[in-house]
Amino acid sequence: MSQQYDVAVIGAGAAGMMCAAVAGQRGQKVVLIDHALKLAEKIRISGGGRCNFTNIHTSPQNFLSENPHFCKSALSRYTPQDFLDLLKRYRIAYHEKHRGQLFCDRSAEDIIDMLKAECDLGGVTWRMPCKVAAIGKLGDAFRIETDAGEIMANKVVIASGGLSIPKIGATDFAYRIARQFGLKLIEPRPALVPLTFEAALLKRLNALSGVAVPARVACGRTAFEEAMLFTHRGLSGPAILQI
Ligand SMILES: Cc1cc2nc3c(=O)[nH]c(=O)nc-3n(C[C@H](O)[C@H](O)[C@H](O)COP(=O)(O)OP(=O)(O)OC[C@H]3O[C@@H](n4cnc5c(N)ncnc54)[C@H](O)[C@@H]3O)c2cc1C
The missing domain is CATH 2.40.30.10 (Translation factors)
Structure with a gap:
């Protein structure tokens, strides 16, 4: 028998956990699916293990985008201070390193634990490790075939990340799904590379x-x-x- 959800989020990295947590806390019935054995490896290695989680001087001018207006709206709706308020609620200590860059005092694990706790607060159902075999449409809903059975969801969020560091779980899944549903793709290019x-x-x-x-x-x-x-x-x- 299939499991029914309002929202299925695929990928439990920073983006997927944040999305699942907020949707869950707004009353949506959410399932969060990830194929990795270990949660949020990319957060764990970020910022040399201390996660450079925001910059207090973040502004739209710091972003390159095909749509420069996107980050204006995103940053005005969720500011660095909003994230700092969240950290404060979890008593996560941090420090400024250089030019507004903020890092955890202790470890990037604090950010992972916080995002996981936020998901739990939103009643999010975890499916991990869980492989997605296919996504199709059934009427207005999405049917997701996984190795934990069939999942039906009214909305699907693909938060499976970029292509960097495949050995910790990165795949081209998002690009394949975008192609399958006829979405326009901007060819990815390497960025932030030595x-x-x-x-x-x-x-x-x-x-x-x-x-x-x-x-x-x-x-x-x-x-x-x-x-x-x-x-x-x-x-x-x-x-x-x-x-
Ligand atoms: C070495 C390094 C250091 C970094 N340091 C910083 C830093 O200090 N500060 C900063 O802001 N950013 C940093 N970044 C960038 C930052 O880590 C990423 O931008 C961010 O983690 C991306 O989050 P995400 O949720 O989009 O994707 P990811 O974290 O990649 O999460 C995607 C998730 O989707 C899962 N997934 C993939 N394919 C599938 C599939 N087919 N089915 C199911 N699940 C799937 C993966 O297992 C993964 O858990 C760093 C990156 C690297 C590589």
Whole structure:
């Protein structure tokens, strides 16, 4: 027999848990599905294990988007202060590291525990680990075939994340589903990536591996003044990742 829900959220990362928690707390009957064995691995490794969970100076100007108005509305409806208020309710200690970047004092685990508790507060049903085999439409509803049986939902939220780090669960699931339902796709491009040196340059600069320096890194009219790190393959650090 199929299980009936108002909302099925696929992917229990930061986005999926937040979405499931809010929908549940607004009275929706929600199921949250994830195929991973361990919850929210990407949050766990974020910010070097301390999760750089927000920046107090966050503004729409910090975002590149095909639709620049989207983040204006998103950020006005949920501000960094709203997230800080949530952390306060869970007594999660944090500190400012650099230019408004906020990190947990203890561990990124605090953020995972908080989001999980928020889901539980919203009465969210967990299906994890649980594989989704297919999604189809049945009238106005969605039929989701999983290895835990059939799930029917009026709304489906795909929060299965981007393509980075497949070994901790990332898949192209969202893109496949978008194609299946005829949604327009913007081809993904790598972002926030380190740079690698050619062999000759790498040989010359290898001795600097591990050295971090304050730098101004520019490309065209965009520039970032942040730390730059020499690695065993090339360059990394916030200034390089952002450019
Ligand atoms: C090394 C590293 C450090 C980072 N540091 C920071 C930081 O300090 N601050 C910051 O803001 N951001 C940071 N980020 C980025 C941030 O972690 C991600 O943007 C964010 O976690 C993405 O959340 P998400 O919910 O969209 O996706 P994800 O966290 O990727 O969650 C997607 C979930 O969907 C599940 N899933 C995928 N496919 C399926 C499927 N077919 N069926 C069922 N489930 C599926 C996955 O198992 C996963 O649990 C970092 C990223 C990396 C890689």
